[in-house]
Amino acid sequence: MIRLDNVTKSYLTLRGRKVVFRNFSLDIPEGRNIGLIGRNGAGKSTLMRLISAVDMPDSGKITTSARLSWPVGLTGGLQKNLTGRDNVKFVCRVQGVRRAGMQEKMQFVQEFAEIGDYFDQPVSTYSSGMRARLAFGLSMAFDFDYYLIDEVMSVGDANFKQKSREVFGERLQKSKVILVSHSMRRIRRMCDVVVHLDAGRATVYEDVLEGIKAYQAAGGVEGLAEQDADAQDVAGQGAAEQEMAAASAPAPVSDAEAAEKEAAEARAAARARRRKRAARRRARAEQLKAGGGQ
Amino acid sequence: MDRLERTPFKIQRDVLYALLLLELSSRFGKSRGGFFWVLVEPVAHLLVPVMIFTFVRARLVPGIEYPVFLVYGFLPFLFFRSICLQIIDATNSGQGLLAYRQVQLLDVFIAKTLAHSVIYAVVFSVVLTALGMLGYHVFPLRPIELGGVLVLTIALAFGLGLLFAAIASLIPDARAAIKILFMPLYFASGILFPVTRFPDHWVQLLSINPVLHLVELSRIASVEGYQPMPYTSVVYPLGLALLTLLVGLMLYRLRVLTKVTV
Numbered sequence: 001m002i003r004l005d006n007v008t009k010s011y012l013t014l015r016g017r018k019v020v021f022r023n024f025s026l027d028i029p030e031g032r033n034i035g036l037i038g039r040n041g042a043g044k045s046t047l048m049r050l051i052s053a054v055d056m057p058d059s060g061k062i063t064t065s066a067r068l069s070w071p072v073g074l075t076g077g078l079q080k081n082l083t084g085r086d087n088v089k090f091v092c093r094v095q096g097v098r099r100a101g102m103q104e105k106m107q108f109v110q111e112f113a114e115i116g117d118y119f120d121q122p123v124s125t126y127s128s129g130m131r132a133r134l135a136f137g138l139s140m141a142f143d144f145d146y147y148l149i150d151e152v153m154s155v156g157d158a159n160f161k162q163k164s165r166e167v168f169g170e171r172l173q174k175s176k177v178i179l180v181s182h183s184m185r186r187i188r189r190m191c192d193v194v195v196h197l198d199a200g201r202a203t204v205y206e207d208v209l210e211g212i213k214a215y216q217a218a219g220g221v222e223g224l225a226e227q228d229a230d231a232q233d234v235a236g237q238g239a240a241e242q243e244m245a246a247a248s249a250p251a252p253v254s255d256a257e258a259a260e261k262e263a264a265e266a267r268a269a270a271r272a273r274r275r276k277r278a279a280r281r282r283a284r285a286e287q288l289k290a291g292g293g294q
Numbered sequence: 295m296d297r298l299e300r301t302p303f304k305i306q307r308d309v310l311y312a313l314l315l316l317e318l319s320s321r322f323g324k325s326r327g328g329f330f331w332v333l334v335e336p337v338a339h340l341l342v343p344v345m346i347f348t349f350v351r352a353r354l355v356p357g358i359e360y361p362v363f364l365v366y367g368f369l370p371f372l373f374f375r376s377i378c379l380q381i382i383d384a385t386n387s388g389q390g391l392l393a394y395r396q397v398q399l400l401d402v403f404i405a406k407t408l409a410h411s412v413i414y415a416v417v418f419s420v421v422l423t424a425l426g427m428l429g430y431h432v433f434p435l436r437p438i439e440l441g442g443v444l445v446l447t448i449a450l451a452f453g454l455g456l457l458f459a460a461i462a463s464l465i466p467d468a469r470a471a472i473k474i475l476f477m478p479l480y481f482a483s484g485i486l487f488p489v490t491r492f493p494d495h496w497v498q499l500l501s502i503n504p505v506l507h508l509v510e511l512s513r514i515a516s517v518e519g520y521q522p523m524p525y526t527s528v529v530y531p532l533g534l535a536l537l538t539l540l541v542g543l544m545l546y547r548l549r550v551l552t553k554v555t556v
Contacts, residue, residue, distance in 0.1 A: 053395035056549055070393045077393035081320050093312030094394050096300050 002028040002051060002068075002146075007060035009046060019200075020046045024060070026202045028195070034146075034178045035191030035208065037215045042197040044180045045150055051178065052148050066145035068178075073136040073149075080124040084115065084134050087123060091138055105141045112137035112167065114160065133160065140167050147171065150180045184212050309396050313405030316391075321413065336372055336417050340364055343486050355488060357519055359430050365421060366434075366516045367485040370447040370508040373414050375476060377448060380406040381455030382472060385463055385551055399551060403459075407452055411444075431518075439515035446528075447508050450535040456542025460550045483509050489523050501525040504534050 004026045010019040020043045028034055028051075036044045049055040050062055052071050070077060078087050088109050092102040110119050113133040118126060126134070139147065147168075181187055187194065187208065194211025196203045198218050205211030300308070322329050344361050355363050381403050388402035426432045434440045462469040483505045489497050500506055501523065510526040545551065 052393075054393055058549070068395065070395060074393050076390045079316065079320065079390065082316070086316075086319060090312050090316050091394065093315065094309055094396050096304065096308045 001030045002064040002066060003062070004028075004050070005061045005063070007050065007057045007062065009050060009055075009057045021057075021200050024200065024202070026195070026204075028178075029193055029204070029206075030066075031176065032192040033172075033176050033190055035187040035194045035211070036178065036180045036197065037182075037184075037187060037194060037211065038197030039215075039219060043200060044197055047197065047202075048148060048150050048178070048180050067143075069139055069142070069144040069147045071148050071150050072139040073132060074139075075128075075131045075135045078123045078131060078135060081122055083122055084109075084113070084119040084126075087134070088138060088141070091142075095142060097142075108141045109134065109137040112140060112163070136164060140164075140171065143171075144175055147175055147177050149177055184215075187212065305396050306401075309398075309401050310405055310408075313391070313397070313401055314409055317405055317409035318412075321409070332413055333417055333420060336368060336414075336421060339368055339372070340421065347486075358517055361425055362430050362432055362517055363513065363520075364485070365418070365425065365432070366513045367483070367509045369414075369418055370443060370512045371480070371483055371485055371505060373411065373444060373447045374451045374505050374508065375479070376410045376414065377407050377451035378455045378458065379473070379476065380410055381452065382458050382462060382469065385459045400546060403452070403456070407448060407455075411448055434516035435518050436515045440512060443508060443511045443515055446511075446531055446535060449539065450504060450508070450531055453535050453538030453540075453542050456546060456551075457538050460542065460545040463551050479503070479505060482506065484523065485509060488521070490521065497523060498525065504531040507531045 004024060007021055007024045008019070009021045009024075010017050012018075036047060038044050046055070048071065050057055051064075052068060053062075054071065077091075079090065082090070085106060088106050089102060092098070092105050097105060113119070113130070113136075115126070115130045115133060118130060123131060123134070177190060179187065179190055191208055194205045194208050194215075196205060196211050196214050196218070203211075203214065205214065321332060340361065343364060347360060384402045384406055385399070388399060391397045391402055392399065422432045458472045462472060482500055482503050484500070489500050489506065492500070506523065507526055507528075508531055510522040511528065511531075513520045514522050514526070
């Protein structure tokens with residue numbers, strides 16, 4: 001159970017104080033996968049920051065008996081002047097994991113992140129993709145009741161993505177997620193309950209489809225960037241490009257098959273397109289040759 | 295595996311331990327010669343004036359070895375300055391750490407204070423030992439009293455640091471102004487030569503500076519036959535430390551420091 005009781009949260013901006021939540025109360029049901037949806041600026045990310053205790057409310061109380069993760073894949077939590085290894089050590093110590101447990105976590109993150117020798121280099125020398133991989137590995141190294149995901153980027157090449165999906169799917173056997181996303185496809189896939197945020201109010205929908213309907217009625221659309229990222233995902237482009245794009249969240253294993261099928265279809269389509277183009281090129285060349293003969 | 299329940303006390307201890315090691319390793323791990331550079335700063339602070347004033351042959355402080363006079367002035371000053379500045383900076387540099395829910399800003403402040411106290415304690419032990427080997431009479435007259443002065447210094451630095459950090463997070467532009475305040479502090483604390491060489495009405499004005507009192511107290515506790523500034527008092531820095539701690543912690547409790555301004 002995660003309970004927000006009479007929470008007020010505002011931010012000081014250059015143009016005065018902006019109130020995101022005023023006397024906001026919400027009970028998040030227990031043992032369910034939660035999807036947080038709402039239009040841009042509805043306060044999804046602020047709610048996430050409050051739940052994850054990255055930020056504190058101006059007034060009011062947030063209570064929980066569950067163990068909540070830090071925002072999954074958050075690279076801001078990494079200390080840049082420390083090595084990847086020292087960052088893992090730090091998080092282990094904060095979580096109260098010592099000695100043998102720490103060794104185990106360290107090995108897990110090192111193997112998972114696949115950053116090679118960079119594991120013993122300062123994080124400041126990492127590429128953004130390497131940082132994200134380290135941060136994601138770090139999140140996956142610990143067991144939580146809830147993993148908090150704010151439009152997580154799964155990064156790296158197809159291989160790394162597949163691995164992320166598998167490990168995350170494994171975690172989801174025992175744990176739940178709280179997911180912020182603009183992608184209704186992903187919300188449908190991963191969540192049992194939807195919390196719709198609109199103008200500082202929250203409505204809990206036990207029926208996901210109903211929640212999505214309410215969101216669309218309030219003028220919400222699927223994030224365009226999201227769809228682009230998905231499209232790139234399927235088209236199977238170069239690893240570098242995928243690293244740049246904040247691509248889709250790791251899906252549970254059960255959906256891996258579906259994703260594979262989609263990918264296969266896309267590959268087939270691409271092959272067909274290539275064949276067609278090649279045929280056209282050949283035809284044009286022949287035409288030219290014929291023209292030259294005349 | 296991780297399902298062990300931790301008591302709040304254990305969590306607090308784990309977090310402080312983690313942050314302390316983080317602070318120490320980021321200070322020493324930055325370059326190969328991390329410790330060397332930490333040591334160099336106070337040594338340079340000592341060496342430059344010692345050389346200048348020894349060659350000028352001015353008898354600044356009659357009856358007292360000048361390097362000893364300097365080192366016991368720098369001792370509380372560097373403790374104070376580094377802790378205070380660390381806390382002011384921590385409101386920015388510590389933000390990333392708050393991603394982990396067990397870590398609170400106050401933990402970061404405490405860890406930085408502890409780390410820097412340890413660092414400077416070690417540094418000054420090394421410097422004092424070196425001076426002792428050169429034949430100076432460095433061993434403090436009343437070591438426990440000196441320890442008390444240092445504890446008071448740390449308390450005042452922590453309290454003022456909290457207060458400054460609160461001001462800086464309410465008025466972001468004030469951060470630079472506060473840092474500028476620290477520049478004249480070096481000269482207003484009577485470190486290079488005793489303030490008693492100034493006219494009396496100047497000394498009265500300078501005695502507003504609590505660090506000057508700490509510097510004088512440190513020398514009284516350590517150097518035999520030292521003639522302190524006539525207005526030196528324990529009550530003033532002690533009262534100020536308690537007051538700033540009270541107000542600073544109150545502001546922290548009111549979440550003034552933890553509000554992120556966007």
